[in-house]
Amino acid sequence: MKKLLPLAVGIAAIAATSGAYATTLEDVKSADVLKCGVSTGLAGFATPDDAGNWQGLDVDLCRAVAAAVLGDSEKVEFVPLSSKVRFEVLKSGEIDVLSRVTTWTLTRDVGLGLNFAGVNYYDGQGFMVSKELGVNSASELDGASVCIQTGTTTELNLSEYFRLNNMTYEPVPVETSAEGRSAYSAGRCDIYTTDASALAAQRSGLENPADHIILPEIISKEPLGPVVRHGDDQWFDIVKWTHNAMLNAEELGVTSANAMERSKDASNPAVQKLLGTADAGLGAQLGLSEDWAMNIITQVGNYSESFERNVGAETPLKLARGLNALWTNGGIQYAPPIK
Amino acid sequence: MSEQTRDYVLGEHPELPAPDQRSGFVKWAMENLFSSIGNSVVTIVGLYILYLVIPPFIQWAIIDSVVLGAESRRECQAINPDGACWAFIYRRWDQFVYGFYPAPERWRVNLSFVFVAIIIAIALVEKLRAIKGAIWVALALVAACAILIVGGMFGLDRVPTNKFGGFMLTLIIGLTGIFASLPIGIVLALSRLSSLPIFSIFATIFIEFIRGVPLITLLFIASTLLSYFLPPGTNFDLLVRVLIMVTLFSAAYLAEVIRGGLAAIPRGQYEAADALGLSYWKSMRLIILPQALKISIPGIVSSFIGLFKDTTLVLIIGLLDPLGIGQAAIADVKWIALSNELYVFIALFFFVFCFSMSRYSLYLERKLHTGHKR
Numbered sequence: 174m175k176k177l178l179p180l181a182v183g184i185a186a187i188a189a190t191s192g193a194y195a196t197t198l199e200d201v202k203s204a205d206v207l208k209c210g211v212s213t214g215l216a217g218f219a220t221p222d223d224a225g226n227w228q229g230l231d232v233d234l235c236r237a238v239a240a241a242v243l244g245d246s247e248k249v250e251f252v253p254l255s256s257k258v259r260f261e262v263l264k265s266g267e268i269d270v271l272s273r274v275t276t277w278t279l280t281r282d283v284g285l286g287l288n289f290a291g292v293n294y295y296d297g298q299g300f301m302v303s304k305e306l307g308v309n310s311a312s313e314l315d316g317a318s319v320c321i322q323t324g325t326t327t328e329l330n331l332s333e334y335f336r337l338n339n340m341t342y343e344p345v346p347v348e349t350s351a352e353g354r355s356a357y358s359a360g361r362c363d364i365y366t367t368d369a370s371a372l373a374a375q376r377s378g379l380e381n382p383a384d385h386i387i388l389p390e391i392i393s394k395e396p397l398g399p400v401v402r403h404g405d406d407q408w409f410d411i412v413k414w415t416h417n418a419m420l421n422a423e424e425l426g427v428t429s430a431n432a433m434e435r436s437k438d439a440s441n442p443a444v445q446k447l448l449g450t451a452d453a454g455l456g457a458q459l460g461l462s463e464d465w466a467m468n469i470i471t472q473v474g475n476y477s478e479s480f481e482r483n484v485g486a487e488t489p490l491k492l493a494r495g496l497n498a499l500w501t502n503g504g505i506q507y508a509p510p511i512k
Numbered sequence: 513m514s515e516q517t518r519d520y521v522l523g524e525h526p527e528l529p530a531p532d533q534r535s536g537f538v539k540w541a542m543e544n545l546f547s548s549i550g551n552s553v554v555t556i557v558g559l560y561i562l563y564l565v566i567p568p569f570i571q572w573a574i575i576d577s578v579v580l581g582a583e584s585r586r587e588c589q590a591i592n593p594d595g596a597c598w599a600f601i602y603r604r605w606d607q608f609v610y611g612f613y614p615a616p617e618r619w620r621v622n623l624s625f626v627f628v629a630i631i632i633a634i635a636l637v638e639k640l641r642a643i644k645g646a647i648w649v650a651l652a653l654v655a656a657c658a659i660l661i662v663g664g665m666f667g668l669d670r671v672p673t674n675k676f677g678g679f680m681l682t683l684i685i686g687l688t689g690i691f692a693s694l695p696i697g698i699v700l701a702l703s704r705l706s707s708l709p710i711f712s713i714f715a716t717i718f719i720e721f722i723r724g725v726p727l728i729t730l731l732f733i734a735s736t737l738l739s740y741f742l743p744p745g746t747n748f749d750l751l752v753r754v755l756i757m758v759t760l761f762s763a764a765y766l767a768e769v770i771r772g773g774l775a776a777i778p779r780g781q782y783e784a785a786d787a788l789g790l791s792y793w794k795s796m797r798l799i800i801l802p803q804a805l806k807i808s809i810p811g812i813v814s815s816f817i818g819l820f821k822d823t824t825l826v827l828i829i830g831l832l833d834p835l836g837i838g839q840a841a842i843a844d845v846k847w848i849a850l851s852n853e854l855y856v857f858i859a860l861f862f863f864v865f866c867f868s869m870s871r872y873s874l875y876l877e878r879k880l881h882t883g884h885k886r
Binding site: 212379 | 735
């Protein structure tokens, strides 16, 4: 029994230290930097530019959270992650938020013990084929070989879609989107399948983009969004409302250029509440300063600015707003009000 | 005895062919490339294949290529659509070398590169090594490099290790693995052969476990699993964990290579050492290891080359080595789809390093050769 005593004391000590776990918000504030998991390189969502600065829609979300929490959108440590390790890395506490084109599913939300803090891009899985194949619809793809990224929801969707339509396929597993594109352009597979947003980027990189078509069928729902760990509701709220603040700003017409000016205009209470000039104490409820949303909008911009800068019509990706337009413009991006 | 004996008779000489008049390249080619019909056919087919492959490659990679003056793949193609577009490597050279190391601090990395060159020179060139105190200089430089690169003292800003990337990261992982795993490997090999069961059992379990697990699995353990075991709040740097895993992995392989070398030393050498009254460590240091390591050189260098190339695996756990930097670069819409250029470039980088290692090992073998060569 005596021998067991030190062991018991040790276990008790460990239990005590884990009981005194700091919240994610405290961790981020004390480190003065937000650790954000992003893609290892996906056009429009997360890529380093020539100067080494990360750019993209997912990257902007990280920057927005940093702006809200730390007041500076530059205080982000980007951790590039492959699709295989992203959840393990998030759960082990190596990163504070995962913003890496991650599809919201029940299994991931519940089974993996994660929380999805919203949807920053509504996507769907599509197919790209060479025009030479003479295929016009996904229902004609029986027996084709398919390049597919492993460890993603696209893998599951693909097998289900082919099974439902009584077709067979031969998978050609690839690790990254760059590898997928090279395999496809080298003719190792007939079809390249991934989220439609990524397909557009991949097609623009092919030898002759006009020789390839993206088939009209979208075979899945891919709501992509930022993810946090279960068990820290305050942090979950912060990430969720960061995204909501960007959407509300777009809806209210508040941009990075006019936010300062609009905050002084007392005529619109919704804008005042968003920008923290109404003295409603909304920031304090999140555990943040009152100018949290002001920082997001002046430093990163509203959702529309981020979208157009990274994936919109002016970029080589040329993605239309489509489903990602605000509900007032016929899309499904709908954020609860900030009040 | 018989009539055929060739006794020299005055005024006569045996009918021998004239000496070979050919010399130089012609002689070499006739003897090696065209000595028979079969050989000639193989030579001609081989030359034809080289003719098919090399000129178009040179045309693509050098003559038609675009290095400067292009800001994107589209501009590259506007200049010359048939050539390689090296422009992205030129534009992102700093990223390929330093990763995301902050620009104003890069002189620290450059200085470290100089130090590393000196350390390698001391380690490899015998004349330098022979200078008194050289080894202490080398050790001091290693410490200086670590302080310079990581910072956090002597007024240098601390640079978080996740900013490391590119060639710098490959060199850090590769060189640390190489220099740290050799002593550990020697100790493991000696323990495995030890007559004390506690040493030999521990070493055997360790070696067999590490060798039985793929490096990528060890890296996954390092990147994700470890933080479950460590007490909450401890921040054990990812790069340090990777360095430890890579070193242990390489040490386990080296231990087996060195054990092979030890096994090849004749029993008489051990007995002779004992007969001289040398202690265990002295007999190892003065008699056994110098011979065992000498015969293990090719195996050791093979392990090092393997280790150096394995550093690209860190890409999977999110460290951006040159391959990772490159893949991120060609995911950017500006440079999308330049994978041929990227892989040729990365291949060249690794080839230069690995080939140098292999040549040095040959040189060392020749220099240390003392007589058993067949």
